[in-house]
Amino acid sequence: GESVGLHLPTLSVQEGDNSIINCAYSNSASDYFIWYKQESGKGPQFIIDIRSNMDKRQGQRVTVLLNKTVKHLSLQIAATQPGDSAVYFCAEIPSGGSNYKLTFGKGTLLTVNP
């Protein structure tokens, strides 16, 4: 069946280092992939997205890479800051117009040590 999963449930980094959060997906027909950030006590917040016809997309301090060959998605955060501490979810959207349905991964907890 379709699934979105994460390689690592937790990640601890030092402030200033780069962070890489990984995500594996199984539905090769998905159109969009999205990364959400969820801080403690808050709802998920959109970070960045990438369409299936792209390999890389950059935002402010974040980069998403998509490797369709191995069905792998990653989120890179440059110069990680304490404010980046949160749970990060990847989500995929199937093709075919059903763009209401986000399939979420289980999340990775990122902890930034000062």
Added chain:
Amino acid sequence: DADVTQTPRNRITKTGKRIMLECSQTKGHDRMYWYRQDPGLGLRLIYYSFDVKDINKGEISDGYSVSRQAQAKFSLSLESAIPNQTALYFCATSDARWEQFFGPGTRLTVL
């Protein structure tokens, strides 16, 4: 001001009670969603609505019902709460595109 608000933010109730969680949005979006989040799991879709007259079940709708009172309001009800419905509940909205905007969540505990 928050674009998506949820009330209450926290609720403790007993098994068998009827509970309603409310969601309001000021984004002018037509589409609204209810998710639940459990520790160690991602968000799972309970119900979604594309407009006031459109209600659809998600992947885990059993034990829940919804009401779309207006474009801006979407409520979730637990007809007879049970302990395994203890979870964090999120409302979300979107327009015709895919990006969903989430509320702050309601933490529900069923004793």
